[in-house]
Amino acid sequence: MFTEIDTVTLDEPAAELVARLPWRAKKRIKDKPVSGTKNSCDTKTEWVDHVRRIRDAQDQTAFAELFQHFAPRIKAFLMKSGSDATMAEECAQEVMATLWHKAHLFDPTRAAVATWVFTIARNKRIDVLRKQRRPEPEDLWWGPEAEPEQDNVIVLQQETAQLRTALSALPEAQRELIEKAYFGDLSHREIASQTGLPLGTIKSRIRLALDRLRHAMN
């Protein structure tokens, strides 16, 4: 979903970038608390704005906050997947650097920031620990000229928060199995018995987002 593609030039002054892309400055979001769901306003839409600040203004403060939240989680994730502490530290740094370089590819109508960070960390694990290539689907992105509607961003972030609530309501034994699967401890056959997850709503939202993106691309 977010594979190698040409990256923006990073030494460009932020003001120039904003002047060239005026709609981005205009559309900068405020962190609206989203209604109803626990966990939603503290971490969710807020991180989306952080990624935009990195993309649009190379904002190091936003990056430092993302780093503080995600880097220790990436490191723990890699250690649970079989890496030693030194390699996990190094890889977590590389994952965070990738996040900076690919900020323009993040699509908040299809993924939460945590989802996106997970995909980068997972690919790093496949590369470094399993030493194999990771084929990814053809890139779909909004390109430099378009940007998704803010309403669609908010809805997807809400759905993601609701998925989190639904997952945390699963029986403990099932949650542990899901974690094991994502730490790379279950084979494909073992995973086959674990697929009854409550994904219907978020899947429909992502499907709509892909439709809008396809429409914009044509």
Added chain:
Amino acid sequence: MMSKTIKHHLTDDLLMAYAAGSLPEAFDLMVATHLSLCDDCRARAESFDAVGGHVLEDQNQPVGMNEDSLAATMALIAQGASTPKPARPGCPVLPSPLQDYVGGGVEDIRWKPIGMGVKQAILPTTREATARLLFIPAGAAVPDHGHHGIELTMVLQGAFSDEVDHFARGDVEIADEDLKHTPVADISEDCICLAVTDAPLKFTKLIPRLLQPFLRI
């Protein structure tokens, strides 16, 4: 490039294993190729990514980074992004993940004949599973065979039929040990497929079985 009429899709267990990153490379290639053509499966795969996001975020024991870690990361960033892959010209048959393995478009595939006009090209992946492209001349059949493990076959050009159904571009046939089948290409066009197995095929006719070790299929 997206195909609108796909009726045979990937299963949830394959999509979840792809999101979790636990498939052999050849199967990752199959999933990535199908997702390039099928937005329904792409949406399902990305919702399994969302589950991974929660697993990452909700770990109860994050591990502290080294003291100079942020500064070291800023230094990494200052070195610039890794060189992006050169953009390949679009290919009407091979989606971009396959182009990466072929090293170009459909005209760059290095086919090897395996008899009766059928050709194959094995793609370079790790050895836990095998990925190959198959060329079946219009109207021809692939020898009757069963499987030890799981075999996924996706159509890239043309179409084929077997005892199960009719399969066109983007459709994936999932065959396990219980299925013995004889795919026959449609008469209208040569058929090109991506086929992935996690164990060697077993042919039910004598001669193909004898040839199997040499053909690596």
